[in-house]
Amino acid sequence: xxxxxxxxxxxxxxxxxxxxxxxxxxxxxxxxxxxxxxxxxxxxxxxxxxxxxxxxxxxxxxxxxxxxxxxxxxxxxxxxxxxxxxxxxxxxxxxxxxxxxxxxxxxxxxxxxxxxxxxxxxxxxxxxxxxxxxxxxxxxxxxxxxxxxxxxxxxxxxxxxxxxxxxxxxxxxxxxxxxxxxxxxxxxxxxxxxxxxxxxxxxxxxxxxxxxxxxxxxxxxxxxxxxxxxxxxxxxxxxxxxxxxxxxxxxxxxxxxxxxxxxxxxxxxxxxxxxxxxx
Amino acid sequence: xxxxxxxxxxxxxxxxxxxxxxxxxxxxxxxxxxxxxxxxxxxxxxxxxxxxxxxxxxxxxxxxxxxxxxxxxxxxxxxxxxxxxxxxxxxxxxxxxxxxxxxxxxxxxxxxxxxxxxxxxxxxxxxxxxxxxxxxxxxxxxxxxxxxxxxxxxxxxxxxxxxxxxxxxxxxxxxxxxxxxxxxxxxxxxxxxxxxxxxxxxxxxxxxxxxxxxxxxxxxxxxxxxxxxxxxxxxxxxxxxxxxxxx
Numbered sequence: 001x002x003x004x005x006x007x008x009x010x011x012x013x014x015x016x017x018x019x020x021x022x023x024x025x026x027x028x029x030x031x032x033x034x035x036x037x038x039x040x041x042x043x044x045x046x047x048x049x050x051x052x053x054x055x056x057x058x059x060x061x062x063x064x065x066x067x068x069x070x071x072x073x074x075x076x077x078x079x080x081x082x083x084x085x086x087x088x089x090x091x092x093x094x095x096x097x098x099x100x101x102x103x104x105x106x107x108x109x110x111x112x113x114x115x116x117x118x119x120x121x122x123x124x125x126x127x128x129x130x131x132x133x134x135x136x137x138x139x140x141x142x143x144x145x146x147x148x149x150x151x152x153x154x155x156x157x158x159x160x161x162x163x164x165x166x167x168x169x170x171x172x173x174x175x176x177x178x179x180x181x182x183x184x185x186x187x188x189x190x191x192x193x194x195x196x197x198x199x200x201x202x203x204x205x206x207x208x209x210x211x212x213x214x215x216x217x218x219x220x221x222x223x224x225x226x227x228x229x230x231x232x233x234x235x236x237x238x239x240x241x242x243x244x245x246x247x248x249x250x251x252x253x254x255x256x257x258x259x260x261x262x263x264x265x266x267x268x269x270x271x272x273x274x275x276x277x278x279x
Numbered sequence: 280x281x282x283x284x285x286x287x288x289x290x291x292x293x294x295x296x297x298x299x300x301x302x303x304x305x306x307x308x309x310x311x312x313x314x315x316x317x318x319x320x321x322x323x324x325x326x327x328x329x330x331x332x333x334x335x336x337x338x339x340x341x342x343x344x345x346x347x348x349x350x351x352x353x354x355x356x357x358x359x360x361x362x363x364x365x366x367x368x369x370x371x372x373x374x375x376x377x378x379x380x381x382x383x384x385x386x387x388x389x390x391x392x393x394x395x396x397x398x399x400x401x402x403x404x405x406x407x408x409x410x411x412x413x414x415x416x417x418x419x420x421x422x423x424x425x426x427x428x429x430x431x432x433x434x435x436x437x438x439x440x441x442x443x444x445x446x447x448x449x450x451x452x453x454x455x456x457x458x459x460x461x462x463x464x465x466x467x468x469x470x471x472x473x474x475x476x477x478x479x480x481x482x483x484x485x486x487x488x489x490x491x492x493x494x495x496x497x498x499x500x501x502x503x504x505x506x507x508x509x510x511x512x513x514x515x516x517x518x519x520x521x522x523x524x525x526x
Contacts (some may be wrong), residue, residue, distance in 0.1 A: 052525045074376045093292055239441065
């Protein structure tokens with residue numbers, strides 16, 4: 001459904017995206033995971049026609065994004081990282097203007113459906129700036145889904161949201177996948193990528209350093225992690241291939257050792273020596 | 280549906296909300312009213328005009344031209360600049376299947392409405408003060424063209440400025456000198472010959488010439504052609520900037 005072929009983009013001397021290539025299958029939730037500045041948003045901006053790449057080619061539904069952006073805009077929906085709703089307008093007005101821009105047929109019915117899906121019916125006439133962060137995110141999602149796009153781009157969809165609202169949002173995203181849409185989401189939340197994504201691409205300094213399902217990636221580095229602290233209270237961890245191996249290491253270390261399952265953060269640390277969250 | 284309509288509609292929804300705030304109408308009227316009182320009623324009594332008209336009759340069309348310029352221009356320039364740089368709402372247009380040309384039309388028409396609204400307030404005041412102020416077809420056409428021209432220029436500014444402060448800088452360099460030296464407050468005949476070529480480059484000069492005409496003579500015709508030329512150039516440049524937009 002989405003194909004990137006050696007996409008590169010620089011801003012001055014900074015290489016935001018460096019020879020990026022991957023494919024996303026139809027109906028899959030694909031996550032781009034990486035710290036801030038890894039090139040996730042730039043990739044989304046290129047695929048959503050907001051930015052032109054310096055090199056390479058990319059296709060959505062076999063349509064060339066660079067040479068035919070107008071056709072691309074007809075089949076995509078975007079929820080940007082930064083809230084770009086018209087804050088002084090109501091939820092309904094925001095959806096109406098967006099629907100008109102996308103030439104949505106039976107617009108009033110479609111707006112009502114979108115409001116119902118996102119549980120926003122009673123906020124229809126509320127001015128956006130008066131809504132909570134979670135409700136504004138839901139409005140952004142309702143807006144993006146209005147033209148029933150084939151591909152939905154979610155750039156850091158749950159950034160700044162409370163944990164329980166984040167989980168609510170995850171349910172909505174799973175529902176979107178259930179309708180057969182392809183979803184590309186960027187995130188720097190490990191739990192989000194693990195909870196939602198069928199496959200994940202890990203980005204570091206604009207390069208793709210790992211690609212696969214969260215389970216595959218964790219299996220590649222080892223499924224268990226032994227964590228322990230030194231005398232100064234500094235946390236160390238060791239990744240193990242099996243539970244037995246982890247027990248052996250834990251035994252040698254003695255007290256204050258914990259064994260847990262590995263996560264995508266461990267994958268990132270193993271591959272780059274850096275952490276996602278700290279950056 | 281007409282492609283530019285949602286762009287125009289969004290701006291009008293914002294405009295409607297601004298109108299409902301009483302302060303907005305007063306702020307739109309404030310500068311022209313101050314000029315009207317200071318120059319028209321105050322200093323104007325000492326001004327002698329060669330045409331034999333009273334100064335208020337001379338000043339009012341100029342104030343309408345200036346006010347329409349300021350409001351058409353600044354509405355579009357600020358709105359575009361803020362939506363592009365700070366609120367990121369301009370991305371919604373770029374990511375929608377709408378031609379850049381249509382976005383341009385929507386923005387320019389919205390700027391024109393704002394300019395015409397501000398002009399209407401001055402026109403109403405113009406009929407309330409004792410003067411021979413009147414409106415004819417040339418006045419209306421010139422006003423519409425002036426709003427179109429400066430709304431298009433506003434798009435250019437809104438698209439090229441890198442921060443909101445830049446908008447004020449452009450305004451100080453281009454709009455402010457035009458407001459004072461383009462024949463709004465005094466006839467351009469009084470400007471020293473050495474500065475005249477520069478004055479005739481300014482688009483508002485031609486608006487001020489044309490808006491005061493009761494019939495189209497050679498001077499009026501040249502000004503009309505210049506205004507149409509500027510309208511065309513600004514519109515094409517603005518459309519191209521939208522077409523080439525990339526973050």
